[in-house]
Amino acid sequence: MEKKTFYITTPIYYPSDKLHIGHCYTTVAADAMARFKRLTGYQVHFLTGTDEHGQKIERRALEAGKEPQEFVDEIVAWIKNLWKLLDISHDDFIRTTEKRHMQAVQKIFKKFYDQGDIYKAKYEGWYCTPCEAFWTERQLMEGKCPDCGRPVELVAEESYFFKMSKYVDRLVEHIETHPEFIQPVARKNEMINNFIKPGLEDLCVSRTTFKWGIPVPFDQDHVIYVWLDALSNYITALGYMSEDDSLLQTFWPANVQLIGKEIARFHTIYWPIFLMALGLELPEKVFGHGWLLLDDGKMSKSKGNVIDPIVLIERYSSDAIRYFLLREISFGADGHFSEEALVQRLNFDLANDLGNLLNRTLAMLKKYFGGRIPERGETGAEDEELLQAALALPQRLEQFMDELQLSSALAELWKFIGRANKYIDETAPWALKKAGQESRLQTVMYNLLESIRVISVLLLPFMPQTPKKIWQQLGIAEHKELHTWESLQTFGRLPAGVLTQPGEVLFPRLELTGEGGAPVRQATKKDKPQPAKQPQKTKEQKTKETETSGLISIDEFARVDLRVAEIKEAEKVEGADRLLKLIVDLGEEQRQVVAGIAQHYQPHELIGKRVLFVANLKPAKLRGIVSEGMLLAASDDEGNLTLVTTEAPIRAGSKVK
Ligand code: MSP
Numbered sequence: 001m002e003k004k005t006f007y008i009t010t011p012i013y014y015p016s017d018k019l020h021i022g023h024c025y026t027t028v029a030a031d032a033m034a035r036f037k038r039l040t041g042y043q044v045h046f047l048t049g050t051d052e053h054g055q056k057i058e059r060r061a062l063e064a065g066k067e068p069q070e071f072v073d074e075i076v077a078w079i080k081n082l083w084k085l086l087d088i089s090h091d092d093f094i095r096t097t098e099k100r101h102m103q104a105v106q107k108i109f110k111k112f113y114d115q116g117d118i119y120k121a122k123y124e125g126w127y128c129t130p131c132e133a134f135w136t137e138r139q140l141m142e143g144k145c146p147d148c149g150r151p152v153e154l155v156a157e158e159s160y161f162f163k164m165s166k167y168v169d170r171l172v173e174h175i176e177t178h179p180e181f182i183q184p185v186a187r188k189n190e191m192i193n194n195f196i197k198p199g200l201e202d203l204c205v206s207r208t209t210f211k212w213g214i215p216v217p218f219d220q221d222h223v224i225y226v227w228l229d230a231l232s233n234y235i236t237a238l239g240y241m242s243e244d245d246s247l248l249q250t251f252w253p254a255n256v257q258l259i260g261k262e263i264a265r266f267h268t269i270y271w272p273i274f275l276m277a278l279g280l281e282l283p284e285k286v287f288g289h290g291w292l293l294l295d296d297g298k299m300s301k302s303k304g305n306v307i308d309p310i311v312l313i314e315r316y317s318s319d320a321i322r323y324f325l326l327r328e329i330s331f332g333a334d335g336h337f338s339e340e341a342l343v344q345r346l347n348f349d350l351a352n353d354l355g356n357l358l359n360r361t362l363a364m365l366k367k368y369f370g371g372r373i374p375e376r377g378e379t380g381a382e383d384e385e386l387l388q389a390a391l392a393l394p395q396r397l398e399q400f401m402d403e404l405q406l407s408s409a410l411a412e413l414w415k416f417i418g419r420a421n422k423y424i425d426e427t428a429p430w431a432l433k434k435a436g437q438e439s440r441l442q443t444v445m446y447n448l449l450e451s452i453r454v455i456s457v458l459l460l461p462f463m464p465q466t467p468k469k470i471w472q473q474l475g476i477a478e479h480k481e482l483h484t485w486e487s488l489q490t491f492g493r494l495p496a497g498v499l500t501q502p503g504e505v506l507f508p509r510l511e512l513t514g515e516g517g518a519p520v521r522q523a524t525k526k527d528k529p530q531p532a533k534q535p536q537k538t539k540e541q542k543t544k545e546t547e548t549s550g551l552i553s554i555d556e557f558a559r560v561d562l563r564v565a566e567i568k569e570a571e572k573v574e575g576a577d578r579l580l581k582l583i584v585d586l587g588e589e590q591r592q593v594v595a596g597i598a599q600h601y602q603p604h605e606l607i608g609k610r611v612l613f614v615a616n617l618k619p620a621k622l623r624g625i626v627s628e629g630m631l632l633a634a635s636d637d638e639g640n641l642t643l644v645t646t647e648a649p650i651r652a653g654s655k656v657k
Contacts, residue, residue: 006042006239007251008034009234011267012049012094015075016060020307021321021337022292024086026449028325029289029406030258030299031088035461036401039485040091043253047237048083049094049450050076054226058212068212069097076523085313086322088462094237096214096229102553104236105229106217108278109205112162113218116279123159123204126152132226134204147262160206160222165439167273168200173271180285182268182334183404187288191268197506203270220578234278240270254283258406261332264288287404288335292325299337306339319463320346320507324411326462330407343510344622350507352578352596353417354455357424361448362473362502363637364429367508368441373475376446382426386447387491389419390454394488397458406462413458418577420451425599430638450494458489466506475500564646565591571605576623578631584629586615589655594627600641612644612656 003097006585010030013495027048034046052072061071076095083090094101112118126135128145135145135152162317175181175188206222207213232240234257238248259267264286272282292299299307312321324342327349329335365371393416400409423444429468432441453474456467471477474499487493506555565584573579578596580603612632619628635641 003043006037007254010048012051053213104241107241127155161202207580253281261288355401355507374442377442561616565653570606594622
C-alpha cells in the first residue's frame with residue numbers, strides 16, 4: 001500500500017534577533033503535529049527555516065557593525081541550536097540566502113513578469129519596516145502600522161507591481177468553497193472583511209532603496225520584495241524550478257501551513273494568489289494560531305531573561321516547555337506566559353498527575369510483586385471503564401490533532417491520566433493486598449502499567465524525551481514493538497515477567513521560592529542532583545548552605561509562619577478534579593486558599609477542622625484563583641492523604657513552633 005504523505009510547514013523566522021519563548025510556539029506545535037503523523041504511519045515532510053533578506057535585517061546588521069550575511073549567520077546558528085534543544089524534528093531547514101532558494105525565486109519572478117502578472121510603475125505609499133509591509137493611507141491606524149502600531153515610513157520609488165486584481169475573484173471563490181482552507185474560521189472572516197472586500201490593491205514586489213535581497217534577474221537595481229521571496233520557500237525547499245522536483249511531486253500541496261495570526265494576510269491572500277499564478281495547487285489548510293502573551297502585553301526582547309527559551313529549557317527541560325506551550329495556547333486563541341503559570345502547570349499536570357501515577361504504580365509494584373510485571377488475574381467491575389477509555393484514546397487524540405486542537409488533545413490525554421489515578425483509588429490495591437486478593441491485585445497492577453504504556457506512546461509527539469524515560473522505568477526500553485501506534489489497538493500487550501526499574505522522579509515538584517521569585521525544585525529523596533542552571537544565589541546564601549550541609553537553623557525554620565487555621569468554607573473548583581477552594585480563619589483575618597485535596601475530602605467534611613497552616617507563603621494563582629497560604633497534609637506512597645490537625649481544640653491563629 002502506498003504510504004500516506006503529510007507536508008507541514010512553519011513560517012520561516014527572521015534572524016534579526018534571538019527568538020523568545022512565544023516564537024517557539026509555532027515550531028513546537030508543528031513538531032508535535034509532524035511527530036503525531038509519523039507515529040500514525042504517514043510519510044512526513046516537516047519544513048522550517050529562516051527569512052534572511054529585507055530592510056529590517058539590513059538595518060539590524062548595520063547597527064551591529066556587521067555585514068548582513070555575517071550577522072544572520074550567527075543568529076541562524078543560534079536558532080538551529082534552539083530547535084535542537086527543543087527536539088524539533090524538521091526534515092529540512094531552508095535559509096532564504098541559500099542558492100537553491102535564490103535561483104528559484106528569480107525564476108518565479110521572471111515567470112510572473114513573462115506572463116504579464118508583473119508591471120513596472122512608481123510606488124508612493126507607506127512602509128512598515130519591522131513588519132516588512134506596505135500600507136495605504138487608508139489602512140494606517142492613527143498614522144501608524146495597523147499590525148504592530150509602530151511608525152511607518154513614506155516610500156516613493158520605482159517598483160514592480162503584482163496584479164492581485166487578476167486573481168482576486170478566484171481566491172474568494174476558493175475561500176468560500178473550501179471552508180477548511182483558512183482556520184480558525186474567525187481568521188477567514190477577518191481576511192475577507194478587512195482586506196478583500198475593501199478592494200485588494202496590486203502589491204509592490206520590488207525595492208530599490210536598499211540592497212539586501214534577491215536581485216530582480218532582469219533589472220539589477222531592484223531587489224525582490226521580501227515577502228514574495230520568503231513565501232516561496234515553501235516550494236523552493238521542495239525543489240520547485242530546480243532540476244529535481246521529486247519532493248514537490250510527492251508533497252505539494254502542503255497539508256498544513258502553520259502560522260501566527262499576524263501573518264495570516266500574507267499567507268491567505270498573497271501566497272495563494274502567487275500559487276495560482278504559478279499554476280500550483282493551494283495548500284489544504286492555513287492555520288493561524290494565537291499568541292503567547294505576557295500579563296502586560298506582547299512579548300518583546302526587552303522583557304529579558306524570563307522569556308529566553310534557552311534559559312527556560314535549561315531550567316525546566318525541553319519536554320516541560322513543550323508541554324506548557326502546547327497546553328497553554330488553545331485552539332486559535334491567545335495564551336498567557338509567566339513563570340508562575342509555567343510552574344503551576346508543571347506541578348499540577350506533570351508532577352502530580354503524570355508523575356504520581358508512575359511513581360505510585362511502580363512503588364506498589366515493588367512492594368507487592370518485587371517490581372515484576374504480573375500476569376493478569378481476576379477481572380473486576382472497575383476495569384471496563386479504564387480499558388474502554390484506553391482503547392478509544394488513540395482515535396480521540398487523532399481527531400483532535402487533525403483539527404489542530406493540540407491543547408484539547410493533551411487535555412484528553414490528561415483526562416485518561418486522571419482516570420488511571422482514579423482507578424487506583426477505586427481499586428485500592430493496598431486493601432486488596434491486606435485482604436489477600438492476590439489475583440485481583442495482579443490485574444489491577446497490570447492494568448495500571450499497561451495504561452501508563454498507552455499514555456507514554458501517545459505522549460511521544462508532545463514530549464519526546466519523557467516516554468523514553470518511562471519505558472526505561474517500565475523495563476520495556478528495548479521492546480520497540482510496544483512503542484508504536486499499532487500496539488495501542490489492543491489493551492494488554494505489556495509482557496508479564498518483565499522487571500521494572502523505578503528511577504529518578506520524572507518531574508520533581510517546583511516551588512516559587514527562589515531569589516526574585518524564580519522557581520527552584522523541591523528536592524526529594526529520589527531526586528538526582530540538578531544539572532540545570534539554578535537561579536543565582538548570593539555568596540552569603542552559598543556559604544550558609546555549605547556550612548550547614550543542607551540542615552536548616554532554628555532561625556531559618558522560624559521564618560515559616562505556621563499557624564492554626566479553622567476551615568470556614570469549602571467548595572469544589574470547577575474544572576479541576578483535585579482542587580478545593582477554602583476560606584480559613586486565622587483569628588485576626590480570613591484567607592482564601594486553594595488546596596489539592598478534593599480527592600480525599602468532601603467539602604462539607606472540612607468545615608470546622610483546625611489545621612496547620614503556612615501563613616507567610618507568597619500568594620499564588622491556581623486555575624485563576626488566588627491562594628494565600630498552604631494547609632499541611634501528610635501523604636504516603638499508596639495515595640493516602642490526611643490533613644494535619646491539632647490534637648486538642650486551640651484558638652484559630654495560634655502560632656505553631
Ligand atoms: N519571517 C516572517 C514569516 C515569513 S513566512 C514566509 C515572520 N517571522 S517571525 O520570526 O517574526 O515570526 C515567526 C513565527 O513566530 C510566526 O508564526 C509568529 O506568529 C510567531 N510568533 C512570534 N511571537 C509570538 C508569540 N508571542 N506567540 C506565538 N507566536 C508568536 O513573521
